[in-house]
Amino acid sequence: MNRLILRTLLSHWRSRPFQIVTLLLGLTVATALWSGVQAINAEARASYAQAAATLGTDRFDSLQPRGAETFDQEAYIALRRAGWDVSPVVEGSLRLGGERYRVLGIDPVTAPASLPARPDLQGADLTDFLGPTGLILISASTTLPPDVDLPPVRVVEGIAPGTLVMDIGLAQTLLTMPGQLSRLILLPGVQGAPPIAEASGVVFDRIAPRGDGGGIAALTDSFHLNLTAFGFLAFAVGLFIVYSSIGLAFEQRKPMLRTLRALGVPLRRLMLVMVAELTALALLAGIAGVALGYLIAASLLPDVAATLEGLYGAQVSGSLSLRPAWWATGLLIAMGGAALAAGDTLWRTARMPLLSAAMPEAWHGAQARAQFWQGIAALGCFALALVLCFTASSLTAGFALMGALLIGAALALPVVLATILRIGAARARGPLSQWGWADARQQMSRLSLALMALLLALSANIGVGTMVMSFRDTFTGWLDQRLVAEVYVTASDAEQGRAIHAWATDRVDAVLPIWSAEARLGAVPISIYGVAQHPTYSEHWPLIEALPGAWQSVASGEGALINEQMAARRDLSPGDALILPTPDGTDWPLTITAIYSDYGNPVDQVMVDVGLLATRYPDIERLRFALRTADAPQVIEEARARFGLSSEQVVDQAAIKALSLAIFERTFTVTGALNILTLAVAALALLTAMLTLQLMRLPSLAPLWAMGLTRAALARAELVKVLALALLTAILSIPIGLGVAWVLTNVINVMAFGWRLPMNLYPMDWLRLIGLALLTATVAAGLPVLRLARTAPRTLLGVFASER
Amino acid sequence: MRVLVFLLLLPTLAFAQGFAGLGTATQEGFATPERGATLTFPTDHAAHPDYRIEWWYLTANMTGPDGATYGAQWTLFRSALAPGEGEGWASPQIWMGHAALTTADRHFVAETFARGGIGQAGVTAQPFAAWIDDWQIAGPDLTEVTVRARGDGFAYTLDLATSAPFVAQGDGGYSVKSGAGQASYYYSQPFYDLTGMIEIGGVPTPVTGQAWLDREWSSQPLAETQDGWDWFSIHFESGEKLMAFRLRDNSGAPFHSGTWIDADGTPHPLDGDTLSFTELERAQTSGPQVPIAWRVQIAQRGLDITTRPLNPDAWMDTLFPYWEGPIHVEGSHDGIGYLEMTGYE
Secondary structure (H helix, E strand, C coil), X not given: CHHHHHHHHHHHHHHCHHHHHHHHHHHXXXXXXXXXXXXXXXXXXXXHHHHHHHHCCCCCEEEEEXXXXXXXXXHHHHHHHCCCCEEEEEEEEEEECCEEEEEEEECCCCCCXXXXXXXXXXXXXXXXXXXXXXXXXXXXXXXXXXXXXXXXXXXXXXXXXXXXXXXXXXXXXXXXXXXXECEEEECCCCCCCCCHHHHHCCCEEEECCCCCCCHHHHHHHHHHHHHHHHHHHHHHHHHHHHHHHHHHHHHHHHHHHHHHHHCCCCHHHHHHHHHHHHHHHHHHHHHHHHHHHHHHHHHHHHHHHHHHHHHHCCCCCCCCCCCHHHHHHHHHHHHHHHHHHHHHHHHHHHHCCCCCCCCCCHHHHHHHHHHHHHHHHHHHHHHHHHHHHHHCCCHHHHHHHHHHHHHHHHHHHHHHHHHHHXXXXXXXXXXXXXXXXXXXXXXXXXXHHHHHHHHHHHHHHHHHHHHHHHHHHHHHHHHHHHCCCCEEEECCCHHHHHHHHHHHHHHCCEEEECXXXXXXXXXXXXXXXEECCCHHHHCCCXXXXXXXXXXXXXXXXXXXXXXXXXXXXXXXXXXXXXXEECCCCCEEEEEEEEEECCCCCCCEEEEEEHHHHHHHCCXXXXXXXXXXXXXXXXXXXXXXXXXXCCCCCEEEHHHHHHHHHHHHHHHCHHHXXXXXXXXXXXHHHHHHHHHHHHHHHHHHHHHHHHCCCCHHHHHHHHHHHHHHHHHHHHHHHHHHHHHHHHHHHHHHHHHHCCCCCCXXXXXXXXXXXXXXXXXXXXHHHHHHHHHHHCCCHHHHHHHHHCCC | CCHHHHHHHHXXXXXXXXXXXXXXXXXXXXXXXXXCCCCCCCHHHCCCCCCCEEEEEEEEEEECCCCCEEEEEEEEEEEECCCCCCCHHHXXXXXXXXXXXXXXXXXXXXXXXXXXXXXXXXXXXXCEEEEECCEEEEEEECCEEEEEEEECCEEEEEEEECCCCCEECCECCEEECCCCCCEEEEEEEEEEEEEEEEEECCEEEEEEEEEEEEEEEECCCCCCXXXXXXXXXXXXXXXXXXXXXXEEECCCCCEEEEEEECCCCCEEEECHHHEEEEEEEEEECCCCEEEEEEEEEEHHHCEEEEEEECCCCCEECCCCCEEEEEEEEEECCCEEEXXXXXXXX
């Protein structure tokens, strides 16, 4: 009997293939966007974890020299001889044929056995690895330029992409750092050895392992949360399509269900078969959605990888691997989505009175009741948003605030639209106009879901667009302030750095060293930058908050400037004391005298006097200089000719700005792509709603036709109604979008990156978006309206013959 | 004699080119031991980087104040990927250290590795020092040294001294290892008097006893068919010493060899035919089953003894595992010593 019931139920889809197509399409698209975003996140996180595993920083403590990039390997020997179980590591980057590779030099005999890159002590690899020519280990996804002079390369599993693993001696040679090490892996279980600083004569920072991919994972968290939020938004919008198709199918199958029940099919069995039908559909759509999601992720991943590398220096594999867990979650999400969208329908089926007649007029009361509850829910969402607005203290809470705002707005939309239509109807003159307003209100009940989807997509669009453009404007203005020097030079080594310094001192108006040290404050890494005393800084550097005489205090060695994100994360303000660590282990007490904006930088930063930095951190690299000159092209040419510097080592201001802006633009490529996809999904929702509506509305339109309105006039009236509703929705989406933008710039950005952005308004973009919404509505309504205009008179006549 | 340890290790270690390559062929460029060469001290106490493998192998039998007996092992192995020494990380030398401390019911093992050329491990002759990490045997010269090592749950510091001469094994230090003629340079110092301190789980115990140092280096030491050995070093109560081993051969009769050492240090190489090794009992260790009780007979010396271990589970769970532990000896002669067994699976 189950089979019979199923056949009967399925016969509905056979006669309305379009409906099942929209249902499947909606669920597929929703699943695809969601799982696509998840795939990107999973790939990126896997890359971080693999990088950390390759480096051993996921399981082992690391010892990093304080305030220096490298240290003498004698310190390593001293630690081993003192009984510390440490293994040396040399790290650096190498440019081969225009590509940058990470070099990781290890000592396989002391490296922990679980280090993925370590050649097996029992394998033949070791002989080659340590042999005179050496061996380079890479992952299968890493390709090397063909014409470089390197030792033999072998592909092994478990190495992060873009990383070359080799023996430590070979790494020292390739990176020209003889006798120098970058860090030590510290293995657990050492007892009774003398303190590390005492044994080695070097001050090390001990860095605890991070299982999740380490600092990079923490830095990029906000980026991934952003993507997730977008994926979720697209998923929610997609579910509107599913909800409306399932709801429609239920309405249309009502007589069939009643007949089945009347024939004696038990409710339980009917429900079971319906659930089975839904599960099968969800499974089908889920598989297609996951496959489509894979394609989306694969096409977006290169941009994401570029963004992550540009922003955070995180290496992410540009190619996507298939993960079973991801397939499974994709299918589950599809099922969950289908259940969510169909829950209401199943509930109504379960409660349907056996002999309920068609109640064409009942919709009005039902709609009013539904709107009342929707209004209450919307108010609840807004209230939650308001509370979160003042209390949100985490990124998740920030997204919850945005969610509450968007859902509240979507729920409120039908209420607001209905009110507007009621007012319109009250003022309407003439029968046709009155009918139009009233009919629009009736249509609302079916269209409202699609309109809600449109509202969500448009609001998100305005919100994100406003945030990105505000950010871009602020960023470019800030770059102009910050990049004042005309020429930026990077020396190849310390000796050349000294030579360049000497030459430039005579040649240009001012030489401003850009020297920095990496250190740790608490457990968190910070950069300490040294700045020279020069109007370049004191007159241009963009300060947000400052004590009087901030720059003088830096020059006198008492003051320090910190960036906005450091101030936000550590709750610091001008006047607070700041104690910096130093390589010799002594404290370096300073007073914070100003806070400066530092967009695009994920790391906490401190600025101090350069002379003092060089004294406290004697081992910093003295390679970078900013030059002030009125004669930039000539200076660049001379520097290149004199020191044999590459075009990357001598750059002018314009090139640096262009590079910074390019990184900025790439950062938001993915956001833009998801934004457009979401809008496309909303258009699809509107289209499906319109198409199904058209079928249902023939009975309401047929009498008008019979009274003498032409089909063309009816079609025009339909189009105008849909456009009017879309226009209203678009206009309503502007304040909502601005609310979203405010949340993004003032809550989420602050939580995610630590910087607050001024929010600018871009009315021209709103107009463009309203145009886009109308276009969307025209496209969505076009086909149904065209079909209406071409409906055969026989069909319209048939309405009067058929039973409702 | 400990040559064999490393030999079995080597094929798996892959420091060499595989087991087959080790058999009879001399490795490209490595020096080989030659009969008739004379050992020179203290020079020969230091490393011989032109030979492929070499070790400084110390075992000690010790007694605590309550009469409890202990065993200690301290070993430094050197293995060369290529002959000679190189600068820094380019050195082809690799070092491996094993340390163990054995009681009647516990057996502590530690293992460590180092690259040559950078100072993490090495050996100097005068003043003598052999070290890897914080383990070392060091003193003004090899007749008066302090031995240190520590590992998970144990540590020891042992002072060794002797006035006895070093004892050349085999033919004046040329020790043959197979019927086909594989050989190594091999000398010993079996006459150390020991005082020191052992530490188990942080609890120190003073000890006294005897220690035995073996020095051996070679480049081509084992026949292809030899797959393990049983090696004894014994201090008799008379003050005499015995070194005896059996190399098991999967293609035929085992190869026997040994040296009888008078109390004054005079060595008497033993004819292999006069040595007899009989397994008396096997026991399960934390590794495989191994023979733990032996009957050793040397007709020409009137020797007929039974050896039993202090701790049957002296299994060395190292990268290349083997059995090594203190034994006590009864029969025609009484004494104490060390037994090493490899190649059991």
